[in-house]
Amino acid sequence: MNGTLAARTDGISRVITELTDESNKKKKPVVVILVVSISIVSGMLIFGVVIWCLIWKKKTRERGLHLNFDLVTIAAATNNFSYARKIGEGGFGPVYKGVLETGQEIAVKRLSKSSGQGIEEFKNEVILIAKLQHRNLVRLLGCCIQGEERMLIYEYMPNKSLDYFIFGQTRSTLLPWHKRFDIIMGIARGLLYLHQDSRLRIIHRDLKTSNILLDKEMNPKISDFGIARIFGGDQSEARTKRVVGTYGYMSPEYAIDGKFSVKSDVFSFGTLVLEIINGKKNRGFNHADHDHNLLGHAWLLWKEGKALELVDAVMEDSYVVSQVMKCIQVGLLCVQKYPEDRPIMSSVVVMLSNESVTMPQPKQPGFFTERGSTDTDLLSRNEKGRTESPVTITVLEDESLAGIYSSLSELHSGLARLESRVRGSISLDVSGK
Numbered sequence: 001m002n003g004t005l006a007a008r009t010d011g012i013s014r015v016i017t018e019l020t021d022e023s024n025k026k027k028k029p030v031v032v033i034l035v036v037s038i039s040i041v042s043g044m045l046i047f048g049v050v051i052w053c054l055i056w057k058k059k060t061r062e063r064g065l066h067l068n069f070d071l072v073t074i075a076a077a078t079n080n081f082s083y084a085r086k087i088g089e090g091g092f093g094p095v096y097k098g099v100l101e102t103g104q105e106i107a108v109k110r111l112s113k114s115s116g117q118g119i120e121e122f123k124n125e126v127i128l129i130a131k132l133q134h135r136n137l138v139r140l141l142g143c144c145i146q147g148e149e150r151m152l153i154y155e156y157m158p159n160k161s162l163d164y165f166i167f168g169q170t171r172s173t174l175l176p177w178h179k180r181f182d183i184i185m186g187i188a189r190g191l192l193y194l195h196q197d198s199r200l201r202i203i204h205r206d207l208k209t210s211n212i213l214l215d216k217e218m219n220p221k222i223s224d225f226g227i228a229r230i231f232g233g234d235q236s237e238a239r240t241k242r243v244v245g246t247y248g249y250m251s252p253e254y255a256i257d258g259k260f261s262v263k264s265d266v267f268s269f270g271t272l273v274l275e276i277i278n279g280k281k282n283r284g285f286n287h288a289d290h291d292h293n294l295l296g297h298a299w300l301l302w303k304e305g306k307a308l309e310l311v312d313a314v315m316e317d318s319y320v321v322s323q324v325m326k327c328i329q330v331g332l333l334c335v336q337k338y339p340e341d342r343p344i345m346s347s348v349v350v351m352l353s354n355e356s357v358t359m360p361q362p363k364q365p366g367f368f369t370e371r372g373s374t375d376t377d378l379l380s381r382n383e384k385g386r387t388e389s390p391v392t393i394t395v396l397e398d399e400s401l402a403g404i405y406s407s408l409s410e411l412h413s414g415l416a417r418l419e420s421r422v423r424g425s426i427s428l429d430v431s432g433k
């Protein structure tokens with residue numbers, strides 16, 4: 001009996017041992033697979049991190065090298081800032097063409113007056129702006145600092161700026177409608193990137209035809225974006241004492257009150273669009289029948305259902321009616337008097353790129369009063385004799401100056417009302433012309 005029991009127990013333990021052995025045998029490959037895969041994954045992770053560190057280090061080194069150009073390099077590239085290399089001069093100072101030792105062409109902007117901000121602050125702003133990249137923005141390559149003097153180094157654009165083409169009588173024939181439409185779309189996309197898509201949310205504040213540069217294929221590239229920040233003129237509040245901008249493109253709230261927002265850029269964009277279609281400058285626009293600027297002229301034609309008359313005669317054979325009408329409507333929506341009525345750039349891009357989108361009817365544009373009776377005149381009075389070289393910076397030393405502008409503008413409106421009452425019997429000329 002005892003022997004049988006012992007034999008049975010023996011058998012059971014053998015079976016258990018066999019079973020355990022078998023499960024151990026099954027477990028082993030699982031463990032091996034687990035260990036191997038963990039090692040592979042961690043190996044790959046470490047490898048990835050090492051590679052990423054190396055690339056990052058290389059990029060930073062390259063960036064560091066390019067961002068800070070030394071004066072010797074820039075002087076050599078521009079032939080000692082020779083007169084022959086000067087390609088223009090704006091409100092911020094002269095611009096020179098240069099060629100680096102590598103053969104790369106550059107444009108050097110010599111800032112005429114130090115902004116008063118420290119070197120580190122200046123460099124930081126340059127680094128931030130230099131990081132912005134979009135096919136419709138001119139690349140800022142870096143800066144050069146020497147004592148009080150600061151320079152900005154840009155990529156060189158061989159085809160000059162848009163004003164050179166659209167306002168030049170013979171050159172304007174080189175820009176048929178389809179090219180102008182592409183240019184309008186490109187500017188819209190570049191501005192949308194600055195306003196919404198880039199990490200910095202830049203308000204340009206000086207959008208105008210001479211800040212639209214053209215590359216080899218005549219693609220538009222916005223330049224001078226972020227210059228307000230670089231120049232130390234940017235403020236977090238939407239109101240500034242330093243008005244950076246160019247008359248003819250500035251929205252009423254910015255020109256008079258120093259209030260800037262994406263909507264003041266939208267106003268400048270609308271002006272640009274109407275100028276591209278018409279081939280004349282908003283500022284200094286003349287018409288036999290009235291004394292309005294280009295925006296006013298466009299608005300009058302739109303109300304009379306004669307908007308197509310706005311099209312530059314050189315595009316007579318090339319323009320597409322539906323596209324031109326769309327652009328005129330978008331332009332007029334952008335230059336509406338009140339910022340809240342103007343569209344944001346994402347809506348502008350949607351409106352321009354879709355055939356079937358319904359658009360609101362534009363309301364009256366800003367500065368819609370004949371010259372001689374408004375703040376437009378006030379602005380031009382300040383600018384007497386400078387129509388051909390538009391001012392780019394105006395420093396309102398005191399906020400009260402903006403107040404004086406408003407009061408004077410009210411006074412002028414009063415005079416205008418008086419003028420219209422006595423028109424016919426007495427000729428009252430408040431334009432000073």
Ligand SMILES: Nc1ncnc2c1ncn2[C@@H]1O[C@H](COP(=O)(O)OP(=O)(O)O)[C@@H](O)[C@H]1O
Nearest residue numbers: 087088089090091095107154155156157161210
């Ligand atoms: N990156 C550039 N490449 C080629 N030309 C440029 C570049 N930047 C500026 N320019 C030229 O220099 C001129 C002066 O430029 P700027 O100082 O920005 O003044 P503004 O924009 O008021 O004309 C421009 O009209 C343009 O023709």
Ligand SMILES: [Mg+2]
Nearest residue numbers: 090210211224
């Ligand atoms: Mg410029």
